[in-house]
Amino acid sequence: MAPVPSLPIKVGHIDDVQELRKAKPATVPERFIRDMADRPKVVPNLSSSLDIPIIDLSKLMKTDKDEVMQLKTASEEWGFFQVLNHGIDLNVVEDIENVAKDFFMLPLQEKQKYPMAPGTVQGYGQAFVFSENQKLDWCNMFALGVEPPCIRNPKLWPSKPVNFRETLEIYSREVRKLCKTLLKYIAVSLGLKGDVFEEMFGVAVQAVRMNYYPPCSRPDLVLGLSPHSDGSALTVLQQGKDSSVGLQILKGKTWVPVQPIPNALVINIGDTLEVLTNGKYKSVEHRAVTHKERDRLSIVTFYAPSYDIELGPMAELVDEKNPCRYRRYNHGEYSKHYVTNKLQGKRTLDFAKIQSKISN
Numbered sequence: 001m002a003p004v005p006s007l008p009i010k011v012g013h014i015d016d017v018q019e020l021r022k023a024k025p026a027t028v029p030e031r032f033i034r035d036m037a038d039r040p041k042v043v044p045n046l047s048s049s050l051d052i053p054i055i056d057l058s059k060l061m062k063t064d065k066d067e068v069m070q071l072k073t074a075s076e077e078w079g080f081f082q083v084l085n086h087g088i089d090l091n092v093v094e095d096i097e098n099v100a101k102d103f104f105m106l107p108l109q110e111k112q113k114y115p116m117a118p119g120t121v122q123g124y125g126q127a128f129v130f131s132e133n134q135k136l137d138w139c140n141m142f143a144l145g146v147e148p149p150c151i152r153n154p155k156l157w158p159s160k161p162v163n164f165r166e167t168l169e170i171y172s173r174e175v176r177k178l179c180k181t182l183l184k185y186i187a188v189s190l191g192l193k194g195d196v197f198e199e200m201f202g203v204a205v206q207a208v209r210m211n212y213y214p215p216c217s218r219p220d221l222v223l224g225l226s227p228h229s230d231g232s233a234l235t236v237l238q239q240g241k242d243s244s245v246g247l248q249i250l251k252g253k254t255w256v257p258v259q260p261i262p263n264a265l266v267i268n269i270g271d272t273l274e275v276l277t278n279g280k281y282k283s284v285e286h287r288a289v290t291h292k293e294r295d296r297l298s299i300v301t302f303y304a305p306s307y308d309i310e311l312g313p314m315a316e317l318v319d320e321k322n323p324c325r326y327r328r329y330n331h332g333e334y335s336k337h338y339v340t341n342k343l344q345g346k347r348t349l350d351f352a353k354i355q356s357k358i359s360n
């Protein structure tokens, strides 16, 4: 089942943030200004002991016990890690960044040939806007379904830049391999058979979202991307080479910035793995903030099971000490639920939570 909206949605006028930036207003339009409690604190992004864990995939692939243990700790305590030696050719990584940048730098009229219709998630625009009074993110998005072919909308695959389609195909093939490898070691780290997720997922769904955050004159008032957790099983996030720091993850009550590491990819556990592991591995809330002078690009791949599969916590991870925290559901239904609700922290996962007196 493909996730599609069923009701017409009124979202009002959505300004294109790159065009707003070009006009360089000293003030930011009201619709982008966050309520006090949601505004980001602008602090220097210094490296600290709170940096997210780093995993070396080349060590994992030798089933290095320490590295598997690091992966387990990262998935349990952070839900995020950066992966080094990920095996994707650096030219492929560079090429996707270049085509993404080239796409966002096209004239608005060209980009608007691929519009994201209100309430849908593919194309150019702002996703997850469902009402006229909803706050907007300081971000332009371009999102496409990639695999399986039935989720593609070929009309939204741009003809400019000319190498966009081919580059995305190559990149997606490589990222798909990486996701399969990571899922294998995630399974091993849980004491499960390496192929458990691959067997379970069927033909996995893969989508890519390119996020472009222009500089903003008031980074203290706006958000680049609203707090959310990802609906995927795994997410692979590539931060543009010369981008400003912008991704932040919620650790306890603190928003921790993710310092870009050259040639590393950021990986995060999505809601689907949280459910499958009965909450042992966490899908962590994150957001993006903007910068006064610098822009930022991120290229994000969502990797998830086939829409057909039924899922719930795996029996091996449920026992007396760890009672079942999520109900069983169809992943297609969850995808539909995810894409038809605004980004609101971890609230989307309430869909699956078994409400208990002990808070989850």
Ligand SMILES: COC(=O)C(/C=C/C1=C(C)CCCC1(C)C)=C/O[C@H]1C=C(C)C(=O)O1
Pocket (backbone or CB within 6 Å): 003, 121, 122, 127, 141, 143, 144, 145, 146, 151, 205, 206, 207, 208, 209, 230, 231, 232, 233, 302, 303, 304, 334, 335, 336, 338, 339
């Ligand atoms: C803007 O899009 C998203 O943020 C997004 C959507 C992904 C998708 C497409 C662009 C095409 C159709 C498939 C899919 C819904 C995956 C986020 O994806 C998350 C949400 C779910 C659920 C998921 O699996 O990844």
Ligand SMILES: O=C(O)CCC(=O)C(=O)O
Pocket (backbone or CB within 6 Å): 209, 211, 225, 230, 237, 246, 247, 286, 287, 288, 297, 298, 300
């Ligand atoms: O741009 C970023 O770093 C965050 C992107 C993100 O979280 C997403 O696209 O889901």
Ligand SMILES: [Fe+2]
Pocket (backbone or CB within 6 Å): 228, 229, 230, 235, 286
């Ligand atoms: Fe995300």
